[in-house]
Amino acid sequence: MASNYAGLLADKLDQEGERQQARQLRERLARVVPALVSAQDAGHGVSMGQLPTDNESRLNTVDVSRPQSRDIDLVLPDAIQGRLDEFLQCVRHHDQLVRAGAALPNRVLIYGPPGTGKTQTARWLSGQLELPLLTVRCDTLVSSLLGQTSRNLRRVFDYAEQTPSVLFLDEFDALAGARGNERDVGELQRVVIALLQNIDALPDSTILVAATNHEQLLDAAIGRRFAFHIPMPLPDASLRTVLWQRWLGSYAPASIDWDELSDLSSGATGAVIEHVCMDVKRTAILSGQALIDKNELYRRLGLTQAMASQERLSTTEQEIVWLRQWAPEHFSLRALAGMYNLSTRKITSIIQAKKGGSHGNKKGVGRR
Ligand SMILES: Nc1ncnc2c1ncn2[C@@H]1O[C@H](COP(=O)(O)OP(=O)(O)OP(=O)(O)O)[C@@H](O)[C@H]1O
Ligand SMILES: [Mg+2]
Incomplete structure (x- = not known):
């Protein structure tokens, strides 16, 4: 319709002696993408x-x-x-x-x-x-x-x-x-x-x-x-490192061990890594921090990996037990106590109580 009207306008300008303007208009019309011109041909819908x-x-x-x-x-x-x-x-x-x-x-x-x-x-x-x-x-x-x-x-x-x-x-x-x-x-x-x-x-x-x-x-x-x-394959260890570095960018604290992070995220897709990065970056920004919190990063990754292995973690206790067995060297009793704002004694008792329960065995997610 637009090109039809523009054509009519050019004709009118021509009739009124505005030849140059009419020519300019037609020149521009001729350069319009072919699709727009074919809009006149609405015959086949x-x-x-x-x-x-x-x-x-x-x-x-x-x-x-x-x-x-x-x-x-x-x-x-x-x-x-x-x-x-x-x-x-x-x-x-x-x-x-x-x-x-x-x-x-x-x-x-x-x-x-x-x-x-x-x-x-x-x-x-x-x-x-x-x-x-x-x-x-x-x-x-x-x-x-x-x-x-x-x-x-x-x-x-x-x-x-x-x-x-x-x-x-x-x-x-x-x-x-x-x-x-x-x-x-x-x-x-x-x-x-x-x-x-x-x-x-x-x-x-x-x-x-x-x-x-x-x-x-x-x-x-x-x-x-x-x-x-x-x-499109799942990213391998070195690509996972690139993905983590790219999405954390300048928010990554210097203490991050990229190899460990890549190892712990084995089996994760690019979308999962992006998702975890955006979550922790958002938390950092909203709490006015210039860097993301490393513990929070590992915690979120651990919970995502739990989901990937069909673990249903509906309580704080289940989260604590999962994280502890998923990456024990990272989730020390003291680290868990800090993350969940509980005493180390409480953390110990949660882990003891669950020992031998359904979350006691390490699943195949996390390490190669
Ligand atoms: N290899 C990769 N390089 C860069 N970004 C990636 C990569 N893999 C995943 N992503 C990121 O993950 C998100 C999801 O990717 P995308 O939607 O392309 O996945 P998909 O394979 O189409 O998934 P689906 O099958 O669910 O549609 C995007 O935001 C993209 O930036
Ligand atoms: Mg897709």
Whole structure:
């Protein structure tokens, strides 16, 4: 509508003899992103100004964002970073590769456990390519109305083809579960087939990123459509150290033993480390401290690791017992007494009382 009105205005200016202004206006219009111009073509219900929506819920099925690569700091093993760089190179030199007959479709599948940075990687790719990120909300895409899902998919892919962008199918397994794997087999088969058709109809130059926690649940036919498969592993000891240092930043006291911290956080994802860091930083800032409290950091990490190993710590006593057996050299009786504002005698009696109870045995979390 905006470009229509601007065109009308230019005509009017022309009629009134304001030729130069009319020309300037038309020049600017010509530079408007093609998508805005195609907004005039609202015939098929998809345009840049009008995000695709699910007919039933009226929710948008796509989020548009413009991640800036300077805001995103990925910490990945060299080999994985190398494969992401290779993908970027292929996208950037796609035309050249096509001419040489050596092009791959610009499609990458990122897989790995929750919290390992898959969504963040998609944002990083979009930032590096300086293209908008169209994130598909698979939850609203899978419509409760039978048959709607395929239509929703078509709209999303149409939308993505209108303008240079990165189309990102997050939580991809919701869409691309193996055929015959679900209760409503008929509907799921239709979705998978629609997905295959849409991917096949996509020009190779369209950038498609998909992320999933369950690579093994993906239909093999869908997996084959992606030229790049990139695993997101749990961070190893040295990457964990980098993550801790990055997120604690200048709030880290000099006394922190990074190797010990990395060792104690074995099995933690990047998301967990970030979460613990933000919690202790917040506590420090709100209590007017320039540095985080080391004991508080270990305590929060210990409680997070307890959750990861399915421990339910609902009382202070259970927390104390867990922390003591999780890292005894760190949680001395005196340290625990200070943390929980109790006497060492009380701490001793809590630990004695629980000895031989359900929390007495050290679980496999924490140490390698
Ligand atoms: N390797 C990493 N490098 C940098 N940040 C990371 C890394 N792994 C996780 N994070 C941080 O953890 C948070 C969660 O990451 P992200 O949302 O990308 O995980 P995900 O793999 O998409 O998880 P899910 O499967 O639950 O969607 C982000 O804020 C991100 O900054
Ligand atoms: Mg994610």
